[in-house]
Protein backbone atom coordinates (compact mmCIF):
# COMPACT_ATOMS: atom_id res chain seq x y z
CA UNK A 1 0.00 0.00 0.00
CA UNK A 2 2.66 2.40 1.08
CA UNK A 3 4.51 2.09 -2.20
CA UNK A 4 1.33 2.83 -4.06
CA UNK A 5 0.74 6.02 -2.09
CA UNK A 6 4.35 7.04 -2.64
CA UNK A 7 3.91 6.32 -6.33
CA UNK A 8 0.80 8.42 -6.45
CA UNK A 9 2.66 11.31 -4.95
CA UNK A 10 5.52 10.78 -7.32
CA UNK A 11 3.17 10.54 -10.26
CA UNK A 12 1.73 13.94 -9.52
CA UNK A 13 5.17 15.41 -9.12
CA UNK A 14 6.86 13.83 -12.06
CA UNK A 15 4.16 12.99 -14.50
CA UNK A 16 6.49 12.21 -17.32
CA UNK A 17 8.83 9.92 -15.38
CA UNK A 18 6.25 8.19 -13.18
CA UNK A 19 5.88 5.25 -15.48
CA UNK A 20 9.49 4.23 -15.28
CA UNK A 21 9.73 4.92 -11.52
CA UNK A 22 6.69 2.97 -10.43
CA UNK A 23 6.19 0.36 -13.06
CA UNK A 24 7.65 -2.57 -11.18
CA UNK A 25 7.59 -3.71 -7.58
CA UNK A 26 11.22 -4.73 -7.21
CA UNK A 27 11.02 -5.89 -3.60
CA UNK A 28 10.30 -9.46 -4.71
CA UNK A 29 12.75 -9.51 -7.55
CA UNK A 30 15.67 -10.51 -5.35
CA UNK A 31 16.13 -12.56 -2.16
CA UNK A 32 16.02 -10.67 1.12
CA UNK A 33 18.40 -12.61 3.39
CA UNK A 34 17.49 -12.86 7.07
CA UNK A 35 20.47 -11.07 8.62
CA UNK A 36 19.64 -12.21 12.19
CA UNK A 37 19.76 -15.86 11.15
CA UNK A 38 22.96 -15.33 9.19
CA UNK A 39 24.77 -13.70 12.12
CA UNK A 40 23.69 -16.48 14.52
CA UNK A 41 25.88 -19.08 12.89
CA UNK A 42 28.92 -16.78 12.95
CA UNK A 43 28.56 -15.90 16.64
CA UNK A 44 31.33 -17.16 18.88
CA UNK A 45 30.12 -20.15 20.92
CA UNK A 46 29.77 -19.52 24.67
CA UNK A 47 32.60 -20.36 27.10
CA UNK A 48 32.36 -24.07 27.94
CA UNK A 49 33.66 -26.10 30.90
CA UNK A 50 35.39 -29.40 30.14
CA UNK A 51 36.66 -32.31 32.21
CA UNK A 52 39.89 -33.82 31.00
CA UNK A 53 38.91 -37.22 29.58
CA UNK A 54 40.20 -40.35 31.36
CA UNK A 55 41.67 -41.41 28.02
CA UNK A 56 44.23 -38.57 28.24
CA UNK A 57 47.52 -40.33 28.91
CA UNK A 58 49.84 -37.53 29.94
CA UNK A 59 52.85 -39.86 30.16
CA UNK A 60 52.43 -41.18 26.62
CA UNK A 61 55.61 -40.20 24.73
CA UNK A 62 53.69 -40.20 21.44
CA UNK A 63 51.06 -37.79 22.79
CA UNK A 64 53.83 -35.50 24.08
CA UNK A 65 55.52 -35.62 20.65
CA UNK A 66 52.27 -34.68 18.91
CA UNK A 67 51.61 -31.87 21.40
CA UNK A 68 55.12 -30.55 20.86
CA UNK A 69 54.75 -30.63 17.08
CA UNK A 70 51.43 -28.78 17.13
CA UNK A 71 52.72 -26.30 19.73
CA UNK A 72 55.71 -25.26 17.60
CA UNK A 73 54.14 -25.33 14.13
CA UNK A 74 51.61 -23.16 12.32
CA UNK A 75 50.36 -25.69 9.78
CA UNK A 76 51.30 -28.78 7.79
CA UNK A 77 52.67 -26.76 4.89
CA UNK A 78 55.07 -24.72 7.03
CA UNK A 79 56.12 -27.63 9.28
CA UNK A 80 59.54 -28.85 8.19
CA UNK A 81 59.99 -32.10 10.11
CA UNK A 82 57.82 -35.14 9.36
CA UNK A 83 54.66 -35.33 11.49
CA UNK A 84 54.91 -37.67 14.52
CA UNK A 85 52.84 -40.83 14.74
CA UNK A 86 49.12 -40.12 14.97
CA UNK A 87 49.31 -36.71 13.29
CA UNK A 88 49.01 -35.74 9.62
CA UNK A 89 50.33 -32.71 7.75
CA UNK A 90 47.50 -32.53 5.24
CA UNK A 91 43.78 -33.18 5.53
CA UNK A 92 41.20 -33.68 2.80
CA UNK A 93 38.51 -31.02 2.74
CA UNK A 94 35.57 -30.40 0.45
CA UNK A 95 35.99 -27.11 -1.40
CA UNK A 96 33.19 -24.73 -2.40
CA UNK A 97 33.02 -26.47 -5.76
CA UNK A 98 32.30 -29.77 -3.98
CA UNK A 99 35.66 -31.23 -4.95
CA UNK A 100 37.79 -32.85 -2.25
CA UNK A 101 41.13 -31.08 -1.89
CA UNK A 102 44.23 -31.66 0.20
CA UNK A 103 44.69 -28.79 2.65
CA UNK A 104 47.52 -28.24 5.16
CA UNK A 105 46.37 -29.17 8.64
CA UNK A 106 46.14 -26.27 11.05
CA UNK A 107 48.36 -26.57 14.13
CA UNK A 108 48.34 -24.49 17.32
CA UNK A 109 51.42 -22.32 16.74
CA UNK A 110 51.31 -21.65 20.48
CA UNK A 111 54.85 -20.21 20.22
CA UNK A 112 53.30 -17.12 18.63
CA UNK A 113 52.32 -16.15 22.19
CA UNK A 114 54.22 -18.45 24.58
CA UNK A 115 57.86 -19.11 25.20
CA UNK A 116 58.73 -22.73 25.98
CA UNK A 117 61.84 -24.94 25.90
CA UNK A 118 63.32 -24.96 22.37
CA UNK A 119 61.06 -22.20 21.01
CA UNK A 120 62.49 -20.03 18.24
CA UNK A 121 61.34 -16.40 18.17
CA UNK A 122 58.55 -17.01 20.65
CA UNK A 123 55.97 -14.31 21.34
CA UNK A 124 55.26 -12.89 24.80
CA UNK A 125 51.53 -12.18 24.67
CA UNK A 126 51.01 -15.23 26.88
CA UNK A 127 53.09 -16.23 29.93
CA UNK A 128 56.27 -18.24 29.48
CA UNK A 129 55.62 -21.96 29.86
CA UNK A 130 59.28 -22.80 30.45
CA UNK A 131 59.80 -25.18 33.39
CA UNK A 132 56.03 -25.46 33.70
CA UNK A 133 56.01 -28.81 35.50
CA UNK A 134 58.50 -27.77 38.19
CA UNK A 135 57.01 -24.31 38.69
CA UNK A 136 53.29 -25.01 38.45
CA UNK A 137 52.45 -28.72 38.59
CA UNK A 138 54.90 -29.95 41.23
CA UNK A 139 54.07 -26.95 43.42
CA UNK A 140 50.35 -27.73 42.94
CA UNK A 141 49.70 -24.16 41.77
CA UNK A 142 48.11 -25.79 38.70
CA UNK A 143 47.04 -29.28 37.70
CA UNK A 144 46.54 -31.04 34.36
CA UNK A 145 42.79 -30.36 34.50
CA UNK A 146 43.53 -26.62 34.65
CA UNK A 147 45.88 -26.87 31.69
CA UNK A 148 43.38 -28.97 29.70
CA UNK A 149 40.59 -26.45 30.37
CA UNK A 150 42.87 -23.52 29.54
CA UNK A 151 43.76 -24.97 26.14
CA UNK A 152 40.22 -26.20 25.43
CA UNK A 153 38.51 -22.93 26.38
CA UNK A 154 40.57 -20.32 28.28
CA UNK A 155 37.54 -18.07 28.79
CA UNK A 156 36.17 -20.23 31.63
CA UNK A 157 38.69 -18.91 34.16
CA UNK A 158 39.54 -15.68 32.36
CA UNK A 159 36.66 -14.02 30.52
CA UNK A 160 38.98 -11.40 29.03
CA UNK A 161 41.73 -13.74 27.87
CA UNK A 162 43.66 -13.08 24.67
CA UNK A 163 44.29 -16.76 24.18
CA UNK A 164 42.68 -18.71 21.35
CA UNK A 165 39.70 -21.02 22.03
CA UNK A 166 40.56 -24.47 20.75
CA UNK A 167 37.93 -27.09 21.64
CA UNK A 168 34.67 -25.12 21.74
CA UNK A 169 35.51 -23.75 18.30
CA UNK A 170 36.33 -27.31 17.08
CA UNK A 171 39.71 -26.05 15.93
CA UNK A 172 41.08 -29.15 17.65
CA UNK A 173 39.53 -32.32 19.02
CA UNK A 174 39.70 -33.83 22.53
CA UNK A 175 42.69 -36.01 21.67
CA UNK A 176 44.62 -33.02 20.38
CA UNK A 177 43.84 -31.01 23.53
CA UNK A 178 45.16 -34.01 25.52
CA UNK A 179 48.31 -33.97 23.38
CA UNK A 180 48.93 -30.26 24.06
CA UNK A 181 48.29 -30.79 27.78
CA UNK A 182 50.69 -33.75 27.91
CA UNK A 183 53.38 -31.64 26.25
CA UNK A 184 52.91 -28.56 28.47
CA UNK A 185 53.10 -30.58 31.73
CA UNK A 186 55.98 -32.83 30.56
CA UNK A 187 59.61 -32.53 31.61
CA UNK A 188 61.55 -31.11 28.63
CA UNK A 189 65.10 -30.68 27.48
CA UNK A 190 66.34 -27.21 28.35
CA UNK A 191 67.39 -26.50 24.75
Ligand code: HEC
Nearest residue numbers: 108110113125126127147150151154158161162163164180
Ligand atom coordinates in the same frame (compact mmCIF):
# COMPACT_ATOMS: atom_id res chain seq x y z
C1 HEC B 1 47.08 -15.23 20.87
C2 HEC B 1 47.99 -15.58 21.92
C3 HEC B 1 47.93 -16.99 22.46
C4 HEC B 1 48.02 -18.17 21.77
C5 HEC B 1 48.09 -18.38 20.27
C6 HEC B 1 48.04 -19.20 22.76
N1 HEC B 1 47.97 -18.67 24.02
FE1 HEC B 1 48.02 -19.68 25.79
N2 HEC B 1 47.76 -17.95 26.80
C7 HEC B 1 47.71 -16.70 26.24
C8 HEC B 1 47.50 -15.73 27.28
C9 HEC B 1 47.36 -14.22 27.07
C10 HEC B 1 47.42 -16.43 28.50
C11 HEC B 1 47.22 -15.83 29.89
C12 HEC B 1 45.78 -15.47 30.09
C13 HEC B 1 44.95 -16.67 30.41
O1 HEC B 1 45.34 -17.48 31.27
O2 HEC B 1 43.89 -16.82 29.80
C14 HEC B 1 47.61 -17.84 28.16
C15 HEC B 1 47.62 -18.87 29.08
C16 HEC B 1 47.97 -20.18 28.79
C17 HEC B 1 48.17 -21.23 29.78
C18 HEC B 1 47.99 -21.08 31.27
C19 HEC B 1 49.31 -20.82 31.97
C20 HEC B 1 49.08 -20.73 33.45
O3 HEC B 1 49.43 -21.69 34.16
O4 HEC B 1 48.52 -19.73 33.90
C21 HEC B 1 48.49 -22.37 29.10
C22 HEC B 1 48.80 -23.74 29.67
C23 HEC B 1 48.48 -22.05 27.69
N3 HEC B 1 48.18 -20.70 27.54
C24 HEC B 1 48.75 -22.94 26.66
C25 HEC B 1 48.63 -22.65 25.30
C26 HEC B 1 48.71 -23.62 24.23
C27 HEC B 1 48.98 -25.10 24.41
C28 HEC B 1 48.51 -22.94 23.07
C29 HEC B 1 48.46 -23.48 21.66
C30 HEC B 1 47.38 -24.40 21.40
C31 HEC B 1 48.32 -21.54 23.39
N4 HEC B 1 48.39 -21.40 24.77
C32 HEC B 1 48.12 -20.55 22.45
C33 HEC B 1 47.83 -16.39 24.90
C34 HEC B 1 47.91 -17.31 23.88
